[in-house]
Amino acid sequence: MKLLIVEDEKELAASMVSYLKNENYTCEVAFNFKQALDKIETSDYECIALDITLPGGSGMQLLKELKNNKKTDGVIIISAKNSIDDRINGLRLGADDYLVKPFHLSELAARINAIIRRKMYNGNNIIRFNEIFIDTLAKEVMVKEEPIELTRKEYELLVYFLSNQRKVISKNALISHLWSQEMGTGESADIIYTHIKNLRKKLHEKGCGDYIKSLYGMGYKLTDQ
Amino acid sequence: MKLQAQYNKISIASTVLVLLIAGAGYYFLLQYVLKDQLDETLRVEQVEIQDFVQTNHLLPPATTYKDQRIEFKKTDKTFPQSIKTLMLYNADEKENELSRQLDFPVEVNGQYYIASVTKSQEATEEIIGVILLITLGLIILLSILLFFANRFLVKRLWKPFQTTLSSIKSFDLNAPSAIKTDKTTIHEFNELNENVSMMTERVVKDYLSLKQFIDHASHEMQTPLAVVNSKLDVLIQDPALNEKNLQDLQVIYDAVDKMSKLSQSLLLLARIENNQFSEKQEVNIQLIAKNIIQELDEWISERSLTVNNRINDLKVNMNPQLANTLITNLVINAIKHSNKQGNILLRSDKNTFTISNPGTQTLNKARIFDRFWKSEYSDGTGLGLAIAKQICDHYGFLLQYDFKERTHHFSIIF
Numbered sequence A: 001m002k003l004l005i006v007e008d009e010k011e012l013a014a015s016m017v018s019y020l021k022n023e024n025y026t027c028e029v030a031f032n033f034k035q036a037l038d039k040i041e042t043s044d045y046e047c048i049a050l051d052i053t054l055p056g057g058s059g060m061q062l063l064k065e066l067k068n069n070k071k072t073d074g075v076i077i078i079s080a081k082n083s084i085d086d087r088i089n090g091l092r093l094g095a096d097d098y099l100v101k102p103f104h105l106s107e108l109a110a111r112i113n114a115i116i117r118r119k120m121y122n123g124n125n126i127i128r129f130n131e132i133f134i135d136t137l138a139k140e141v142m143v144k145e146e147p148i149e150l151t152r153k154e155y156e157l158l159v160y161f162l163s164n165q166r167k168v169i170s171k172n173a174l175i176s177h178l179w180s181q182e183m184g185t186g187e188s189a190d191i192i193y194t195h196i197k198n199l200r201k202k203l204h205e206k207g208c209g210d211y212i213k214s215l216y217g218m219g220y221k222l223t224d225q
Numbered sequence B: 001m002k003l004q005a006q007y008n009k010i011s012i013a014s015t016v017l018v019l020l021i022a023g024a025g026y027y028f029l030l031q032y033v034l035k036d037q038l039d040e041t042l043r044v045e046q047v048e049i050q051d052f053v054q055t056n057h058l059l060p061p062a063t064t065y066k067d068q069r070i071e072f073k074k075t076d077k078t079f080p081q082s083i084k085t086l087m088l089y090n091a092d093e094k095e096n097e098l099s100r101q102l103d104f105p106v107e108v109n110g111q112y113y114i115a116s117v118t119k120s121q122e123a124t125e126e127i128i129g130v131i132l133l134i135t136l137g138l139i140i141l142l143s144i145l146l147f148f149a150n151r152f153l154v155k156r157l158w159k160p161f162q163t164t165l166s167s168i169k170s171f172d173l174n175a176p177s178a179i180k181t182d183k184t185t186i187h188e189f190n191e192l193n194e195n196v197s198m199m200t201e202r203v204v205k206d207y208l209s210l211k212q213f214i215d216h217a218s219h220e221m222q223t224p225l226a227v228v229n230s231k232l233d234v235l236i237q238d239p240a241l242n243e244k245n246l247q248d249l250q251v252i253y254d255a256v257d258k259m260s261k262l263s264q265s266l267l268l269l270a271r272i273e274n275n276q277f278s279e280k281q282e283v284n285i286q287l288i289a290k291n292i293i294q295e296l297d298e299w300i301s302e303r304s305l306t307v308n309n310r311i312n313d314l315k316v317n318m319n320p321q322l323a324n325t326l327i328t329n330l331v332i333n334a335i336k337h338s339n340k341q342g343n344i345l346l347r348s349d350k351n352t353f354t355i356s357n358p359g360t361q362t363l364n365k366a367r368i369f370d371r372f373w374k375s376e377y378s379d380g381t382g383l384g385l386a387i388a389k390q391i392c393d394h395y396g397f398l399l400q401y402d403f404k405e406r407t408h409h410f411s412i413i414f
Helices: A010-020 A033-042 A058-070 A084-091 A105-119 A151-161 A169-177 A183-204 B001-056 B122-169 B187-235 B242-273 B285-295 B296-304 B320-336 B383-395
Strands: A002-006 A026-030 A047-051 A072-078 A097-100 A126-129 A133-134 A140-143 A168-170 A214-215 A220-221 B063-065 B067-075 B082-090 B095-108 B112-119 B280-283 B306-310 B315-318 B345-350 B350-360 B398-404 B407-413
Touching: A002 A010, A002 A033, A002 A133, A010 A026, A010 B187, A010 B242, A033 A058, A033 B063, A047 A058, A047 A105, A058 A084, A072 A105, A084 A097, A097 B398, A105 A151, A105 A169, A105 B063, A105 B187, A126 A151, A126 B122, A126 B296, A126 B407, A133 A151, A151 A169, A151 A183, A151 A220, A169 A183, A169 A220, A169 B242, A183 B296, A214 B122, A220 B350, B001 B112, B001 B122, B067 B122, B082 B112, B095 B122, B095 B398, B122 B187, B187 B242, B242 B383, B280 B285, B280 B350, B285 B320, B285 B345, B306 B320, B320 B345, B320 B350, B320 B383, B320 B407, B383 B398
Parallel strands: A002 A026, A002 A047, A047 A072, A072 A097, B306 B345
Antiparallel strands: A126 A133, A133 A140, A168 A220, A214 A220, B063 B067, B067 B112, B082 B095, B095 B112, B280 B315, B345 B350, B350 B407, B398 B407
16 A cells, blocks of 8 residues: 655654555655645555645645545645644545644554545455454454453554554553543553553453553553564 | 814803903993093083073073983082083983083183083993893804804814724724725825825734744744654654663653643634634533533543532633633643542533632732743643633633632633
């Protein structure tokens, strides 16, 4: 699967590529409007991460271009502008999601995964990891063919981990994923810890492997290695 | 006082004053001239009598004709002639009349007589009275005329000013339109209109560039923060990192989070100040409070707090996003600064929202809503309450803090 990253800040683009590329994804990068336009016209991408302010033009213009050419590439806008107008405009022009800078790469990966799942209808709203099986449409989780009851936060955590397999996710990324506003870092960490503990317990009870590892409490990682 | 009223007052007062002084002067001058003329006729009569005596060596007959009377009285000796004003009874009019009398000596065959020529002053007084009446009438008429003329004229003269003023009053920075002015030949108004137009153009331009500045500031700050964040996210993937490294990285993460929150809050403050949340609709505070409490439920139980939500139906006309931020900031503030096992109470009446939480001592009332003011126990940005205050100020709501019976009370009066 091919991803396109349109971002004029080269270091940010480099981090995004380094984080996103894996056995499933290849990443291409465009640093300005013209490069992006060339790439969009010549190939199809599963998902495009699109910055709005670009040298040589606006990301909104690229969105219009995609729409005019009846392209079905998924698009997530990554913008420094946290304005409702921009968000509405972007979504109206056919973008699938809108992410405000600064963001965590794990959040970007989770959202790109969600877009790609939605784009591919043929049973691909399914996430599978060893014995874990999630139907994201029905929001159902099965372990070894057996359904498992999770709270909303536990479910969100599990999907987030599965979208960032084998990656260390910082506690801060988990906090900002689960809550739109944060209270105190200390307490949020405690609550996250409780949620993860409960999630691990519920998975373990169904005979699931213990995949979620803690890195001295500053981050977590879902891995089977 | 209106300019027109002020102008009317001065112009009418000065007109009346001038006319009164002129009237008085006129009165005295006229009286002097008429008396002088009366005295002159008395002297003509005197000469006639003296001539008659010289020619005929006898007194002319004493007469009373109309308002003139001639009388003779015997006297022993001669005396200097005199003229005086006195009250005399007029038999025809049957009343006392102000008269002028000239007494002079006449000698007929060695006998001295006092000759008195008297003339009534009544006619003169009447003339003066009429003149005075006319003057007074003129004063009143002129004042009334001036009053209405001023009203009409001044109103017409000031019309271009009124047009400009109402245009300024309805000027809205969020939907700027050119200031409407009337064409006028008056130099001052033209100058005013020109400058008002120039000023509004400049203000609109400044406002736009300020808005742009905010957008740019947001972009310029968020992007480096995004770079730092993304590098951290990549860095923690390194399996060679030890516990100490990870703890340091955690500190950097927290600092970046705080900085990003700080810049977001500052931008929000600037956007409220710049009136960039002009969209308004009816929002239900009851519903907003309920949702916020639900969302913050985990922190509430983490701190073993209880929330007693007694908010009734309370509808306010404002921007929904700002309404949410306002209530969220107050609820978060109450959660953060409650002692464990405390009880947070939310209540409302017709136009008031109050949130109360237990505390140990009163906070600095004068500074509590200042930007970056924090109590020593707070680990926040110091902007939460400042934003709440800014939102209330923006809509003309009153945000109050009170400390009573070991409880902090924050109230919004809508």
